[in-house]
Amino acid sequence: MIKPLKFTIFFMLLTILGSCSGKNEKDQLDNMKEKPGEAGLWLSYSKEATVFKLWSPDADKVRLNLYKAGKGGKPYKQMDLEQTTGGMAWIKKLDGDWNGTYYTYQIKMDGEWLDETPGIYAKAVGVNGKRAMVLDMELTDPLNWDQDRGPELKYPNEAIIYELHIRDMTIHPESGSSGPGTYLGLVESGTRGPDGVATGIDHLKELGVNYVHLLPTFDHYAINESRLDSAQFNWGYDPQNYNVPEGSFSSDPFQAEVRIKEFKEMVKTFHDHGIGVILDVVYNHTGRTENSNFNLENPEYYYRFREDGTYSDAAACGNETASEKIMMRKFILESVKYWAEEYHLDGFRFDLMGIHDIETMNQVAQTLKEVNPNIFVYGEGWTAGNSPLPEEKRALKKHIRQMPQITAFSDDIRDGLKGSVFEDESTGFVSGARGTEESVKFGIVGSIDHPQVDYGKINYSDAPWANDPWQAISYVSCHDNHTLFDKLKVSMPEADEKTLIAMNKLANAVVMTSQGVAFIHAGSEMLRTKDEEHNSYNLPDIINQIDWNWKVEHRQVFEYYRNLITLRKNHPAFRMTSGEAVRKHLSFVRSEPGLIAYEIKDHANGDPWKNILVILNANEHELKYVLKDEWEIALLENDFKLEKTPQVKNVFRMPGISMAILFQR
Numbered sequence: 001m002i003k004p005l006k007f008t009i010f011f012m013l014l015t016i017l018g019s020c021s022g023k024n025e026k027d028q029l030d031n032m033k034e035k036p037g038e039a040g041l042w043l044s045y046s047k048e049a050t051v052f053k054l055w056s057p058d059a060d061k062v063r064l065n066l067y068k069a070g071k072g073g074k075p076y077k078q079m080d081l082e083q084t085t086g087g088m089a090w091i092k093k094l095d096g097d098w099n100g101t102y103y104t105y106q107i108k109m110d111g112e113w114l115d116e117t118p119g120i121y122a123k124a125v126g127v128n129g130k131r132a133m134v135l136d137m138e139l140t141d142p143l144n145w146d147q148d149r150g151p152e153l154k155y156p157n158e159a160i161i162y163e164l165h166i167r168d169m170t171i172h173p174e175s176g177s178s179g180p181g182t183y184l185g186l187v188e189s190g191t192r193g194p195d196g197v198a199t200g201i202d203h204l205k206e207l208g209v210n211y212v213h214l215l216p217t218f219d220h221y222a223i224n225e226s227r228l229d230s231a232q233f234n235w236g237y238d239p240q241n242y243n244v245p246e247g248s249f250s251s252d253p254f255q256a257e258v259r260i261k262e263f264k265e266m267v268k269t270f271h272d273h274g275i276g277v278i279l280d281v282v283y284n285h286t287g288r289t290e291n292s293n294f295n296l297e298n299p300e301y302y303y304r305f306r307e308d309g310t311y312s313d314a315a316a317c318g319n320e321t322a323s324e325k326i327m328m329r330k331f332i333l334e335s336v337k338y339w340a341e342e343y344h345l346d347g348f349r350f351d352l353m354g355i356h357d358i359e360t361m362n363q364v365a366q367t368l369k370e371v372n373p374n375i376f377v378y379g380e381g382w383t384a385g386n387s388p389l390p391e392e393k394r395a396l397k398k399h400i401r402q403m404p405q406i407t408a409f410s411d412d413i414r415d416g417l418k419g420s421v422f423e424d425e426s427t428g429f430v431s432g433a434r435g436t437e438e439s440v441k442f443g444i445v446g447s448i449d450h451p452q453v454d455y456g457k458i459n460y461s462d463a464p465w466a467n468d469p470w471q472a473i474s475y476v477s478c479h480d481n482h483t484l485f486d487k488l489k490v491s492m493p494e495a496d497e498k499t500l501i502a503m504n505k506l507a508n509a510v511v512m513t514s515q516g517v518a519f520i521h522a523g524s525e526m527l528r529t530k531d532e533e534h535n536s537y538n539l540p541d542i543i544n545q546i547d548w549n550w551k552v553e554h555r556q557v558f559e560y561y562r563n564l565i566t567l568r569k570n571h572p573a574f575r576m577t578s579g580e581a582v583r584k585h586l587s588f589v590r591s592e593p594g595l596i597a598y599e600i601k602d603h604a605n606g607d608p609w610k611n612i613l614v615i616l617n618a619n620e621h622e623l624k625y626v627l628k629d630e631w632e633i634a635l636l637e638n639d640f641k642l643e644k645t646p647q648v649k650n651v652f653r654m655p656g657i658s659m660a661i662l663f664q665r
Helices: 004-017 019-030 166-170 200-207 256-272 293-297 326-343 358-371 397-402 411-418 437-444 484-491 497-513 549-553 555-570 579-585
Strands: 049-055 061-067 077-080 089-095 102-109 160-164 211-214 218-220 239-245 276-281 347-350 376-379 406-409 472-474 517-521 586-592 595-600 611-617 623-626 631-636 651-654 658-664
Touching: 049 102, 102 293, 160 166, 160 555, 200 555, 211 347, 239 256, 239 326, 256 276, 256 326, 276 326, 326 358, 347 358, 358 376, 358 397, 358 406, 397 406, 411 437, 411 484, 411 497, 437 497, 437 586, 437 595, 484 497, 497 517, 497 555, 497 611, 497 658, 549 555, 555 631, 579 586, 631 651, 651 658
Parallel strands: 160 211, 160 517, 211 276, 276 347, 347 376, 376 406, 406 472, 472 517
Antiparallel strands: 049 089, 061 077, 061 102, 218 239, 586 595, 595 611, 611 658, 623 651, 631 658
């Protein structure tokens, strides 16, 4: 039985001892190397032997249970692990080839055996993740996996990120997919929806995005993988096995190797089409608390506690992990490295990153850059509640300057554009709110220090928080809260559809021309709706699915987004690489209620256009804009002139609720 006060005091002592306890743990890990380059607590497999390991310094005993299958039946063999020198870790070496054998660990604490666990370092699991499996991982590699490469990325703001949920993209009956809701269904070529529109990966290629952000795709608690014939949905923010793909997206969750093979095949197919893959990771809390895999392995060590001995809960999910503790930090670092190496991932999005400490996040970035210099890391620079971790140590948005390789979401531009996500009636710049201009300008320059931004008038930040523009994610909507179109409808109930569409387009036009990393929520390009549900994490497919009829009905909106992406990719002036460059080349020429205009000058970032003029008119009425010189028009309202560009001088008419982009050669 777990005794919170006892273990809270114990780990307070460990913290006080500091370097001493760290040395003991490090010595243990150094002693557990099974072959060159492989250390620590991962199961070590070869055809000659398998070594099982568990770190549980306070266990009385540790038992290994071997099974023939991933579900059902009793263990056909049980044996005790042996305590290593120093007594902090446990180990058992079994000679022979154990590939395909399922197993669990059990620890005995205070005379009682705890429930079985696959162990936090499990690489393969059976259905519902209850049992781990010994697996020769090389057998799961697709053909030519050793030659697989993701996109090259010099700076994160070269990425145009499309955030999606695997099931959402293909589960609609008219998606044309032969594997709806699955890894392979998502990357199936040639799928067509109503009126022959491209769906799945073909839709992403047509749109032009170069990165997909997958909502949590590691094994999670919420879905019963043994009943996939029944409709089940969850975003996946309730982690169970951090180092294994979720089985409900595979063709057979009962066979541990299948989900691994199919996840890799998905990644390789994206890479073959020039699209990088970002995994949404949730190391800040576990889906269960008292009986989580962490607690079944080493009770209470991996969590933070309040002074009264209860679990702290900055995640608002029942608990929060303690990244500052040696072994939790080690787990996070080794886990992301494992995903990067084994699954060739191109980026990681950290859920509630503010719960983690700054030092851990800096080590995450450093570790991943050593694996692949093109990998980038971003996250939510906030928490969902208070934490015992001192604020000055938290990986918050306002501390991004202390994390020079990390990017954070900008809620400043998000809510500046459309209104607060927490207040239905709140409006933003595109929906007519006055006094939002500085928040939008702050987002345009990528949350950096800029002499023409009044930091006293920004909605959430009172100072610049990014060193360089690529440290800020520019976005207006994501899986959380209302979709963009729903938010506009809820906050502007009197607006007609034409007006709402104009607001939608203007909002993401600002995102696509801002200096930060461009990020769009799946379906925004076809006016996605969730029937005004603001938290659809466990709602049925009818709410969450991408309805491909939207693409038919709103083809002009899709084309507008596609052209915006093409414009951004072709013109590096919209993604300058340093704060210094932005301050040098970008200047605001007008800023007043409902209107922002700025120029990007002198072939910024090597752009083929010498000067660019961007005008944002959020007013419903047409505007007569006076020009000093002669310009060519690249975008006016809905019309992109990417080839034959008409010229304009003196005065031109700027339609209401729209963006105009003019340039000089």
